[in-house]
Amino acid sequence: MKARGVIFNIQRYCVHDGPGIRTVIFLKGCPLRCIWCSNPEGQNPFPEVLYYEDRCKRCFICVAICPKRAIEARDEGLVINRQRCDSCGKCVESCPNGALEMVGEVKNAEEVLEVAGRDVKFYRDSGGGITLSGGEPLYQPDFSMEIMRGAKRMGIDTAIETCGHAPWEEAVKPLLPYADLILYDLKHSDPEAHKRYTGESNELILKNLKLIDAYGRRMIISIPLVPTVNMSKGVIDGIVRLISDLKSVEGVVLRPYHAFGVPKYRLLGRNYQLGCVNPVEGEELLYYKELISDALNVPVKIA
Ligand code: SF4
Numbered sequence: 173m174k175a176r177g178v179i180f181n182i183q184r185y186c187v188h189d190g191p192g193i194r195t196v197i198f199l200k201g202c203p204l205r206c207i208w209c210s211n212p213e214g215q216n217p218f219p220e221v222l223y224y225e226d227r228c229k230r231c232f233i234c235v236a237i238c239p240k241r242a243i244e245a246r247d248e249g250l251v252i253n254r255q256r257c258d259s260c261g262k263c264v265e266s267c268p269n270g271a272l273e274m275v276g277e278v279k280n281a282e283e284v285l286e287v288a289g290r291d292v293k294f295y296r297d298s299g300g301g302i303t304l305s306g307g308e309p310l311y312q313p314d315f316s317m318e319i320m321r322g323a324k325r326m327g328i329d330t331a332i333e334t335c336g337h338a339p340w341e342e343a344v345k346p347l348l349p350y351a352d353l354i355l356y357d358l359k360h361s362d363p364e365a366h367k368r369y370t371g372e373s374n375e376l377i378l379k380n381l382k383l384i385d386a387y388g389r390r391m392i393i394s395i396p397l398v399p400t401v402n403m404s405k406g407v408i409d410g411i412v413r414l415i416s417d418l419k420s421v422e423g424v425v426l427r428p429y430h431a432f433g434v435p436k437y438r439l440l441g442r443n444y445q446l447g448c449v450n451p452v453e454g455e456e457l458l459y460y461k462e463l464i465s466d467a468l469n470v471p472v473k474i475a
């Protein structure tokens with residue numbers, strides 16, 4: 173049977189998610205809940221309704237049409253009961269003002285590969301390919317596997333961007349033969365702080381990191397730089413220590429915190445947990461870049 177999965181975006185002509193020009197496929201579902209996450213629409217593994225309050229004209233057609241009685245009209249606007257909603261999409265189709273939108277759709281691997289296959293010439297000319305991202309691609313291992321295997325059959329280079337929190341035997345190991353490159357996230361060196369800021373300890377992540385290294389798959393380590401979470405010399409030194417002995421790490425990418433994802437929390441009816449912090453830029457960013465490049469003998473980029 174063909175594996176089907178839920179994706180929330182396919183972005184063509186990307187240049188920050190692996191080498192060359194790439195098509196990035198964003199899969200829904202993630203085991204972590206990082207408090208700074210800029211793609212909250214990628215966290216739950218099912219399609220979700222976004223509510224644009226500023227476009228809503230309070231006609232309440234959606235309230236009447238919802239078979240699950242999941243939409244409640246309140247003075248401050250609509251409230252969607254996310255536990256009751258089964259993502260049927262009837263409210264989205266019925267809204268005359270475009271105030272409701274579904275994020276996430278079910279696709280099979282063939283449909284995804286059809287889009288990815290449109291840019292084969294660009295991949296060949298630039299050394300690019302496809303990157304599976306999310307959310308967390310290893311949250312849907314069969315679907316990810318089918319996309320990667322299909323891409324390899326088409327002669328397309330493959331990369332996977334992962335937080336590493338997935339079972340080795342069932343999800344990580346079977347995918348490695350089809351992944352040319354692993355973009356591996358390391359967010360914090362301390363297990364307890366990792367749990368506090370992401371909802372899970374980093375123990376499984378570090379175990380998988382070592383196993384991938386022993387397997388010999390090329391890796392680039394991706395580090396989000398987030399004020400109040402991991403932006404200190406001590407934490408970054410700790411992350412450097414975790415990777416300094418690995419043989420398969422070819423580089424490090426620093427991803428400075430930004431607040432572009434914050435409005436999406438409101439559309440999903442959720443609270444943003446990090447609070448108000450400024451984007452990371454300028455000299456501060458260069459300081460951390462140099463700290464890492466001085467300690468490791470690999471290129472360090474800022475994305
Ligand atoms: S998607 Fe379906 S169940 Fe969910 S709020 Fe809309 S109409 Fe109701």
Ligand code: SF4
Nearest residue numbers: 228229231232234267
């Ligand atoms: S149908 Fe659209 S405009 Fe009307 S109440 Fe619902 S979300 Fe608002």
